[in-house]
Amino acid sequence: MSRSFVLSLVLPLLFLFSCQSNPEKADEVKRKQDSMASCEKNLPGRFGATRDTSTFSTNKVDHAGMVYIPAGEFNMGAADQEGGEDEYPQHPVKLNSFWIDVTEVTNADFKRFTGATGYVTTAERKPDWEEMKKQLPAGTPKPPDSVFVAASLVFHQPKSITTLNDASQWWSWVKGADWEHPQGPKSNINGKENYPVVHVSWDDAMAYCKWAGKRLPTEAEWEFAARGGIKNALYPWGNEAVEKGLSKANTWQGNFPLKNTGKDGFYGLVAVKKFKPNGYGLYDMAGNVWEWCSDWYRPDYYQTLSRVTANPQGPTDSYDPMEPTVPKKVVRGGSFMCNASYCKGYRVTSRMKTSTDTGLEHTGFRCVSSN
Template sequence: MCKSFSLLLLLPLLFLFSCQSNNVKNEEKAKKDSLASCEKNMPSRFGAVKDTSSFAGNKVSHEGMVLIPAGQFAMGASDKEGRDDEYPQHQVKLASFWIDVTEVTNASFKKFVDATGYVTTAERKPDWEEMKKQLPPGTPKPPDSVFVAASLVFYQPKSITTLNDASQWWRWVKGADWKHPNGPKSSIKGKENYPVVHVSWDDAMAYCKWAGKRLPTEAEWEYAARGALKNEKYPWGNEDIEKGKVKANTWQGNFPIKNTNWDGFNGLAAVKQFKANGYGLYDMAGNVWEWCSDWYRPDYYATLSGVANSPKGPSDSYDPMEPTVPKHVVRGGSFMCNASYCKGYRVTSRMKTSSDTGLEHTGFRCVSSN
């Protein structure tokens, strides 16, 4: 538990993230993130999202998309680096589909907001009646003064006591949202080609519906991320991320205290700054986590047998860390990922978070079946 959180931090996420297990005493566990979870203890913050039923889905344009050929692949980890929910590896068969070459950018998301008047989750005040459904029974209601529109922003501390307390590098900032990624005094001017962030799963779904597209299934995302490679750890192969040429926007150095910026970035990067994978897709590792359509269950892979034909994930969500909080899968890692803390840039790495949560390092890309 992250007992050092202020009341304001406790409101949206209760205990925020914990990207290590409760035991990080030995070096081996610190280097291996198989027990890590970057989305621990994240209760629902808000009530129902804006009704998107009136959104007129646009005719699908495949501009800026790549057609991924139909095929069969081995999904899940084949080595010993995976977390428990990445096993067993299993065969998946997929029909062809189109996928965005990059994450959805600020410029594209602005077109959606301008056309629909959509208000994102981070721009709305929390609904206590909805929030308390996912908090421990008897949790007292905080004062009304702390129920404000806000979002979580990364803060680089000078020192930390433990990697178990993520409140040391996350701050709950009033007025932070997709238009103001670092708080109310920040803007996206000049960053039109950066991935949109501070978007919840609900926000991503609304955008996809407007664009006439959808979020990728977890299977589609991993198949596309592999770029036609088989059983490789990363979209570029098996070479470690900090060996050879720069490959992705991640954290180099001592997380979260010092980033050497070897990759050229200290925080988010514009899209297309690194080499594309074998399918021509950019940033399938690092930069921002990407929402998938699937609910999350740690044992889902074990329920599949034979060749799974276009799996869409479980019918509901269950996270034993937070049984009352429904969660969706996020994939790909972010600019905060480091081997000592979160190796989420592996193609098989699975993380999860609640539908109404958005952060500075979470975005998405869309797919289309036709």
């Protein structure tokens, strides 16, 4: 049996994003299915290891760089027909007031954290077989030791592809890629202090939040904030399509993943605050990087909510029918890779999911505080 065949059996798809396609044509259902397959099929997996953050000191929360969101009620979930199945039904939610970071946590922010705590991110540590096999079918053979290296997933623009259903054509597992080396060991973040920190797992984000005296937003808090006070808005800026008018977010323009025209002035990750904020003064609630939320992911969660729900915390456990053994958290907001023909993750209601131990070149986070 070849090594590649063994790995094809062993490597779980630990990074899974569900994407929504453009449903404006008659074959809407098929296009949604094709889009989901293209995002999820054959993407390299992460061998994870959790980290106990209980020994970290918790600082007193500082509201500098945060915006106060007054208590309110809104209809959560999609009201139009463009959403994925997990965005329905729309349901009423009531939230207490909270504070939220104006931008995603930046490299400068994260460097202060690691400098103060000595924290080592998931991507910087060798995978742990004991943790990994908990997410695999019983009896799965251990892969070769050469597989267990500190690494992370890096995007690369291919010259050609055979199908959009194989994301491994534009994602590479790069040894030495981490938050300080976003494209691999020869890259760095010099001069990029104001870029969102990336290659951070949910565990890494939680560690930072605890140190800062904050927490990750719930899905409901994130969506309420992203809407910017606009009722049933499709995007943080309103309802105008991202491709029309002035550039509104860092997304992919052109033919994904082969050509990015750079109409918005950028071709990859960019510094925060390059686009106008939404109605609450929050930057980059769409595009640039995906943002971790605190909630576990279940595709049927909204179906369990009928009456007004106060401060929902999400389901009590995780379930993804595509990978039932892999616990996953929700990520929101889309990234620089989102394109209307491939993935409209920049919609305020789009729900994505990924395993807690996964970090990628386009995934970051922002924090909230209850007081």
